[in-house]
Amino acid sequence: MDIETKRESSDDRRLLGDGRGQTNQDYIIGITFLLVSVLFVFGYVPGLYASYADPVDGTEFTQADRAAEWLVENYSVDGKENVLEYDATDPSVGIMELKDPPGSEFETFRNESSINTTTNRRAKPNVNVMIVNSSQLNAQQLSEPILNANGDPLEFGDDYANQSAATSRRVVDLNRTDKAAEARGEINGTDKYCTPSCWLIVRIW
Known part of the structure; x- marks a missing residue:
């Protein structure tokens, strides 16, 4: 047991x-x-x-770089790379074509630089182009666009308000003086907008 x-x-x-x-x-x-x-x-x-x-990804960075390259190639003076043709008093000349007539040349730029691409997830991106004086950049490399003699900013496309955006920059000069400003004695026969140079800035978001 x-x-x-x-x-x-x-x-x-x-x-x-x-x-x-x-x-x-x-x-x-x-x-x-x-x-x-x-x-x-x-x-x-x-x-x-x-x-x-997030409005910014690799696609936008590629598009911004391609757009900046397209603008330099298409608006540079013949034989002078990165010197943009410009006349503030004549919107049919050079880079000012992006402003007048409203929308048409800018839309051509968007199409030919392959920005106007859409997917199932995304609509056409917003695009802002501006030209700034490099001497006026702040520590964050931000600046207001140059103002021409009429007080109009050298800024084209969608409004940019410091939101997150893919950015591409090119160092450029402006070839044409502002004749109206020169007549008033504000500039002396040479372009004073770019001191010592200007930046072409393309932002996409």
Whole structure:
């Protein structure tokens, strides 16, 4: 009788031991799955939504660079690379074509520089082009566009209000003086807008 009782007690201990071991294993497996799930949520989900929320990605940077290159190639004076043809008093000359007639030349620029591309996720991007005096850039490399003699900014396209945007820059000069300003004695036969140079800035968002 004593032998059987001891044998049953030993069997009971083994069963209880096996039960406790199984519980520990379940706990460890459960914690592991929980940690993996949490890491997945924190690592994947924010990136999924960011691709829709962030207005700037690699596509916009490529487009901005291509657009800046197109403007320099198409509006530079023959034989003078990065010297843009410009006349503030004649909107049919050079870079000022982007302003007059409203929209038409700018739309041509958008089409020919392959900016007007759409996908299932995105509409046509916003585009802003401005010319600034490099000597007026602040620490953040921001500046207001140059104003011509009529007080009009050398800025074209969509309004830019310091929002997040892909940016491409080119160092340029303006070839034509502002005849009206020269007549008033404000400038002396040479272009004083770019001192020592100007920046052509293209922003896309």
